[in-house]
Structure formats: structure tokens, C-alpha cells
Amino acid sequence: MPFCSTDVPRWQMFAADALMTHPGDIIAHAGMAVEHGRIMAVGPVDQLRSRFPEMAEQHFPGHILCPGFVNAHTHLELSFLRGKIPGPIAFPDWVLQLFAEMPQSSDAADVITNAVKNGVAECMRFGVTTVGDITRWPEFTRSALAGGPLRVVSFGEITALGKRRDFLQARLNAALNNQAAGEYVSIGVSPHAPYSVEGPALQQVVTAAESHQVPLAMHLAENIEEGAFLATLDGPLGRSWPFMQKLDILDEHVPRFVGGPIRWGRQYGLLADKNLKNKAGLRAIPIVLAHVNYADDAELKILADSGASVAWCPRTHTYFGHHRRGEHPWQKMLERSIPVCLATDSLASNPDLSLLHEARHVWQCHPQISPVVLMEMITTRPAQALGLSEHIGRLAAGFSADAVLLPLDPSTGTDSAAICAAMVHIAPEPAAVWVMGRQVK
Numbered sequence: 001m002p003f004c005s006t007d008v009p010r011w012q013m014f015a016a017d018a019l020m021t022h023p024g025d026i027i028a029h030a031g032m033a034v035e036h037g038r039i040m041a042v043g044p045v046d047q048l049r050s051r052f053p054e055m056a057e058q059h060f061p062g063h064i065l066c067p068g069f070v071n072a073h074t075h076l077e078l079s080f081l082r083g084k085i086p087g088p089i090a091f092p093d094w095v096l097q098l099f100a101e102m103p104q105s106s107d108a109a110d111v112i113t114n115a116v117k118n119g120v121a122e123c124m125r126f127g128v129t130t131v132g133d134i135t136r137w138p139e140f141t142r143s144a145l146a147g148g149p150l151r152v153v154s155f156g157e158i159t160a161l162g163k164r165r166d167f168l169q170a171r172l173n174a175a176l177n178n179q180a181a182g183e184y185v186s187i188g189v190s191p192h193a194p195y196s197v198e199g200p201a202l203q204q205v206v207t208a209a210e211s212h213q214v215p216l217a218m219h220l221a222e223n224i225e226e227g228a229f230l231a232t233l234d235g236p237l238g239r240s241w242p243f244m245q246k247l248d249i250l251d252e253h254v255p256r257f258v259g260g261p262i263r264w265g266r267q268y269g270l271l272a273d274k275n276l277k278n279k280a281g282l283r284a285i286p287i288v289l290a291h292v293n294y295a296d297d298a299e300l301k302i303l304a305d306s307g308a309s310v311a312w313c314p315r316t317h318t319y320f321g322h323h324r325r326g327e328h329p330w331q332k333m334l335e336r337s338i339p340v341c342l343a344t345d346s347l348a349s350n351p352d353l354s355l356l357h358e359a360r361h362v363w364q365c366h367p368q369i370s371p372v373v374l375m376e377m378i379t380t381r382p383a384q385a386l387g388l389s390e391h392i393g394r395l396a397a398g399f400s401a402d403a404v405l406l407p408l409d410p411s412t413g414t415d416s417a418a419i420c421a422a423m424v425h426i427a428p429e430p431a432a433v434w435v436m437g438r439q440v441k
């Protein structure tokens, strides 16, 4: 994805009471010098002024400049469903309601395009400058996103199960279509979930993603019933599900698998051991697993060995009542160095697309978590999950000037833990937002 920009002033300097290069590193009275949307230098304002004396400067007292927030898992096209399906609700029932609300094919282009635009506006409002966006309608969403202002990794969604397994190639082609790729949009693929993509199809999608070197996202271990479905094709996500009965796609050729969705993912190449892959000379692609609400110790080891990232969606976790079956294993994931980030999922299961609200929700439920880690979960970690860790998620030389300006009480001081705690506790709306040096709010 190119990150240069031509319609912003060639030189710009932004300065504030503090600048967060990343959540563990905050510089007092600092700024960033930007050329064509890319950061040339960050540091104390006095140093920048003497190094770049001719540069036009915007100064923001009472504020801190932070990296733009990164949402590794959402579905912008579902933004028309905000508040339409009240929670808490069981996941299988939610899917039934979701599909009842879907637009008819004659309306789909307008409904989906408007939903994407509203979702983008919501991201801008809350300082989210990059998203990993899952789309069933890449032909509509990507053209709506191509002109910005949001940076998007657009994961084309693929379902291929039972009697519909032959749809695989057409869906894969649509997902891999890169006509809309450019300054703002890059493409990825998203095999949907263990109850909508059968194992051999998953293997083909992984192989295609590796050969095209594009990132891959998948809903995995979101529901505890996935294991029963894989083993027997039965249960609340299988033959007992009115949605599956209506689809009428299960047949005797769907392979059964005993051992749960994470071992299934390993079996079909999604969660291969990263060291074995490296030894075989295969280049790893970024893999984002949405949710992973259920994982035991052995499964966590498989995840850790794979190098895949986890997009934990805490408010959606609550909306579907997963907390009643136990806590999300985020803490064990952190202990095992599994890259965990925070994400919102869609407005069909979450009240808004604010990552700071997501972080505040986590902190309210788990006050022992470090606020620095929480801020990493919405900046550096999701940037890594999407394969963009050399471009976004930090304010540092060589990175894109994707930044948010947040109010900062002077009494907070400049200690990174104190500032991150204030950000998470207050969850302020940004006063300004830039993507590639362009002000978008």
C-alpha cells in the first residue's frame, strides 16, 4: 500500500503538550515534522524548530498527539444495524435476525454503501484511522472506501460449505480482486467461520492468501458450539439451527473433525507452527483471529506457536453473553505472548466503533490490566495484526502521519502509565484526526 500523499502541504509540523510515540513512550512538549504525509521526525518542539526552522507549525496546548487508533476487526457494511437487534442475545438467534434485516439484492448497493459511509464517519469521530474490515459485498464496499479518508484492509468474506462448496472459487476471486486497492485500501481474505467454511476450502483459502501474500482474517472459537458442529454437524450451529435448516446445505461430504476449532485450524493450515513454516522457507502472512472466546491451555499453545493475532471484541463478548460461560482468555494469551488487540466487531453487536470505549469497558471489568497494554491493544498491536506495523500504530520517523489529538489535563504529568490511564478512564473524543497528514476531523 503506498503511503505518500500529494494534496497536503509538503511540510507540516504538529506540536502539543505531549506526544505519544507509542503507549510506553511519551515525550513532553513535543511534536512531529511531516513531509507529504509521512513523519520525518518526532521530538521536543525546540529541537524540531531548530532543525526545521521554515516549517509551518500548528500548536495545540492542552492536548496530546497520539497514534491513530487501529481496529483490527469490524464490519462497516453492517453499520445500518446499529441498535436494531437488542442484546443480550444468543449468537444463533442473532444470525437469524441479522439475515432477516439484510437488504434485498435490489437495495443492497445503496444500503451497503451508505452503511460503509456511516461507519467511516463513526471511525473518524472516534479517532480510528485504520480498520480491518470484513465484507460480504466487496464490490460495493471497496469502491465506497477507495477514496478515503479511512485506511482499510478489506477482507473479502468467503463461505464454502456442503452443497455450496463449489462457490469457493468465485468468492475467492471476488475477495482477491484488487481493483479498488490503492492509497487507502489494501485487500485480504476472510474465510468466515468453522460452521460456514469446510476444512478443505479453508486450506485452499490459506494457500491462496499465501501465494498472493495478503493478510487473512477469520472468526474462530467465537462460540463454544463450534466443536460440536465440526465433530457431528449437529448442535445449535448445525442441524438443530433453524438458519442451517433453511440453508439446507449440509451433505455427507462435509469432513468431520474431532478436537475443536483451534486444532481444526491447525489441521487445515490456518494455524501452522510459524517455526516449521520458516524452516520450510514459506513467508508468513498476517493472520487475525476474531474473538477466540474459548481456548484451553493446549489450544493456547497452538495459537502461540502459530504467530496469529487475536482480535478480542469485549463489548460484543458481553452482548452475546459469553461472559456467563467464563472470562475471555485474554490474560493467558498475554502471558503466552499471543498478540491480542481490542476490536469492536460491528454496530450490529456493539453500540459504537470507539476503541477508547472498548478499552474503558475492559478496564472497568478488569481493573488489574495495565492501561499501557490497553493503549497498545488499540495502536501498536492491531497494526502488527494487520501486517502494517512498519507504517502505522506509532508516531515515529518513517511512519505515516496518522494521528489523533486528545485533550490532556496538565495535572496528569508526563508519565506514560498516568497518561494512558487518563486516556482509558476518560475515553475522550479526539479534537482532531489526521490520516497521512490530511486532517479528516
Ligand SMILES: [Zn+2]
Binding pocket: 073, 074, 075, 134, 219, 290, 345, 346
Ligand atoms: Zn466479526
